[in-house]
Amino acid sequence: MSSSNVRVRFAPSPTGFFHIGGARTALFNWLYARHTGGTFVLRIEDTDRERNTPEALQLLLDGLRWLGLDWDEGPEADGEYGPYFQSERGGLYDEYLQKLRDNGRAYDKDGAVYFKVSGEPQVIEDAVRSKVVRTEEKDFVIFRSNGTPVYHFVVVVDDITMGITHVIRGEDHLSNTSKHTELFSALGAPVPVFAHLPLILKTNGPGKMSKRDRGALVEEYEQRNFLPEAVRNYLCLLGWNPKDNTEIFSLDEMIERFDLPGINKDAARFDDKKLAHINGAYLRSLPLDDFVEKGKPFLEKAGLIDENTDRDYLRTVLDLCQEKLRSLDDLAGYVGYFFNDEYPIVEKARRKIFKKGDPVARLKELAVELAKLEEFEEEILEKTVQGLSEANELYTGDYIHAARLAVSGTNAGPSFYALLRVLGRERVLGRIERFISGCQDAEN
């Protein structure tokens, strides 16, 4: 199935959250596996933690799937190197502990088992930072006095027994790596290639992003209705760079271009604004049918459409508005008046437009002309407004602003003449009339 012997893994511990930094690590591992034709393994580090609930695991798997990251081996996928839950691999840890006892590298003290370090400088071949040298000075615990193995021992045994060739993980593990290389060597196993990823810093303030920071969790982006492909695209740019200023990639391009040498060394700050920008770019470039499918639930939730809504009309409206949107969250607010005659008049817009000129007078003039038209097409509408403005020596904007306010309740929206066309003459005239009488009532 795989065409290379590269084997990478993402090894999260289910804590009930899926951290965005973890997602980025998973993405880089996944991209590297796909890029090389290797294998992406998902291993669950679920040892001794009461937080390890089925829900916590599910959250992780859902998050990965939401981002489109599928694993070749792991929970719900099988594979020859299982089990993929650390909690089920106990026998292996005992077996490897015995090897260390046999070669004199493990000893008991205070009821715990210690690993005896070599004291030699450990040279870590890191694909991101080249050579890193660090000496592990002190023996460390590999089995607790309660008989359970400790993380550093467990990762190494798992990586050995799962045939992991490249360890791509966060930089917070860099200083631990000397422990790991000691262990690999003592167990007579080849040391994998490491690639330590720069950390993601919080949006403002010092330090790395932590669970409590806004925007730190993958599930937030799902809840905030970001497109997963946009989040994925943004994430791949955090700490990796294609070197030619490309910023938006298709998945295939991303896979083709991603590689270890393009990974940066310095920590990156998470930028919400840029994510929003990329999300907007994805949203606007969605094929219309996809956009309709993605948008529908939001309009339904807002009570704007139901199963009786005309599908062609829905398409026409969304086609008109898609090019202006930045996020799906904005959709219902942007198109409400297309589906509901009871739209609010935005006070700020109203004040702005009434401040200069006499919108009511303009609307009366316009209504007379619109009523005469045989066709309600964009060019004709445009000519009508232009003719009116020339005849009365006014700006076309005087008519446009007034009419947009009357017909949609706001001063922002899609192209004006298209807006009128889609709404149709009947509704446009009805809305203008209602608006005018509303203004006159207010005066009395």
Place this chain on the structure above:
RNA sequence: GUCCCGUUCGUCUAGCUCGGUCCAGGACUCAGGGUUUUCAUCCCUGCAACAGGGGUUCAAAUCCCCUACGGGACGCCA
């Protein structure tokens, strides 16, 4: 405190391997303008950086050293 990693516009980054082509390029943000005088899109223009100090060199963002600052690790957590 000890050890490890890092330091180019406010932010993400290109350039650093092989010093001159860089009075440092792109993107986000922001400001101004344009887009049938809507706008949240789109286009254009603009603001804005080589942390500091020493070297090496004809020449340094690029090589070396020091300092400062930022980050991380130092658990019988993972």
